[in-house]
Amino acid sequence: MSSNYKDKKVITIGVISELTGLSERKIRYYEERKLIFPERSSGGTRKYSFGDVERLIDIADKMEDGMQTFEIRRMEQKKMKNSELRDKMLRGQLNAAFNLRK
Structure with missing residues (x-):
């Protein structure tokens, strides 16, 4: 097994949206603002990790708090x-x- 499964970028944006409750548009916005850094497949599909899920939830919480x-x-x-x-x-x-x- 890899050194850390949480760092493997294997989750698509649709699944990330379901896991976090964030819209795909909001997730892409966070990427545009350089807050999250998905990898891209050869076909251009964004791939995220479980660590990214945690990061996105943290970002959303901070945004909700007014940051x-x-x-x-x-x-x-x-x-x-x-x-x-x-x-x-x-x-x-x-x-x-x-x-x-x-």
Whole structure:
């Protein structure tokens, strides 16, 4: 089995719409606003993952709470930067603790 089934992009937009309660148009809008990133099949069909389902529900909740798409995108970018920084710090601490070199 793959490393994480939640990351496999295998679900079509129609199924995503049923799972999330969001219209296909709204899902495509979130993609246009760079909030969700489906893969495309060779025929151009959008493919989503279970992680994308969770992400779409989170986006819809934030929108319902009055947030704008640019605010959600900014929050996600900040979260990614913090995650990258945390990973660098952890690698540095491990390298120092075990006297490792790159």
